Amino acid sequence: MWFRLSLMALWLAGWLMVGIAGRAAAAPPKIYIVTDLEGASGVYKFAQSYGKDSPLGQKALEYLMGDIAAVVRGLRDAGAGEIIVYDGHGVRTLVPHLMEPGAKYVTSERGAKHPSDPPDSYFMWGLDESYAGLVFVGLHAMMGTPDGVLNHTRDSVRRSRYWYNGVESGELAQGAAYAGHYGVPPIMVTGDEATCREARKFFGDSCVTVAVKKGLAREAAVLYPFAETRQALYEGAKRAVAVIPQCKPYTLQLPIQAKKQHLLSEGPDKKPRLVTEEGTIPDALHIFDF
Ligand SMILES: [Zn+2]
Known part of the structure; x- marks a missing residue:
């Protein structure tokens, strides 16, 4: 009886292992999308x-x-599994009735959160090691990029700039480093030509880039027609799923030696002063605390 039971247990355990391995191999890749507004098709001025x-x-x-929507369709048609779209622009940008099916959309209202919430309590909500790739939609180049449409790093008014381990970094590198903490690689970036150039510099050529406009100055651009950008975004998203195995997470050596600069205004009739701060960040999950 004991013999028969243990044989049965062995058979069950083996069957379970095959089942789990089979499911893991066949699991469609989960994709995490971070959005911003300045790099969207047709956007070229701060107004x-x-x-x-x-x-x-x-x-x-x-x-x-x-x-x-074009990116979600491309990812879905290429066989992506769960897709999360995180609303990454400060004043929030998602329009519920325009949400393409096949993804979940995460947003929040700034300033209306519970007082006990930490400042970035919803930041990249749900992101963890189970995601196969990170996609940036509508991003912009870092502060000071001459041909970057609406170029800035976090605070456009105070003209903030950030350095990590001596390398000046924009929002692309910041978001990718955060995801890199979980081992999730950037697989696609969309924005203007300068944003795509910045993406290739930080993430390498495997990362798919799709330019939807070309910057001439901070608020001047050559805009590409929507029908063309949406087609390119759809095709790019399909390619992005295929290149996942070639993409590497973006990681920073720890602890991160950080520096930031911004303009400090001390009154209406005083010239703003440039302030520099330096510090140490223990890991990339705290990159936005500095
Ligand atoms: Zn931004």
């Missing part, structure tokens, strides 16, 4: 990215939703 409640700002949100 579009600040003015959420103006007709101009509302239109800009629709432009971004169109870009997101």
Whole structure:
């Protein structure tokens, strides 16, 4: 009896292992999308990215939703599994009735959170080691990029700049480093030509880049027609799923030696002063605390 039971247990255990291994091999890749507004098709001036409640700002949100939809369709058609879209722009940008099916959309209202919430409590909500790739949609180049449309790093008014281990980094590298903590590689970046150039510099040529416009200055651009950008975004997203095995997570040596600069305004009739701070960040999950 004991013999028969242990044989049975062995058979069951083996069957379970085959089942789990088979499922893991066949599991469709989970993709995490981070969005921003400044790098969307058709957006080229700050009045579009600040003015959420103006007709101009509302239109800009629709432009971004169109870009997101094209990327979600491409990922889905290439066999992606669960897709999360995280609303990464400060004043939030997702338009519920324009959400492409096949993804979950994460957003929050800034300033209306519970007082006990830490400042970035929803930042890249749900991201963990189970994701196969990170996609940036609608990003912009770092502060000071001459041909970067709406170039800035986090705070465009205070003209902030950030360095990690001596390398100046924009929002692309910051977000990718955060995901890199979980071993999730950037597989696709969309924005203007300068953003795509920045992505290749930081993440290598395996990362798929799709430019939706070309910057001439901070608020001047050559815009590409939506029908063309959406087609390119769709095709790019399909390629991005295929290149996952070639993409490497973006990681920083720890602890991170950090430096930041911003303009400090001390009154209406005083010239803003450039302030520099230095510090140490224990790991990339705390990159946005500095
Ligand atoms: Zn941004």
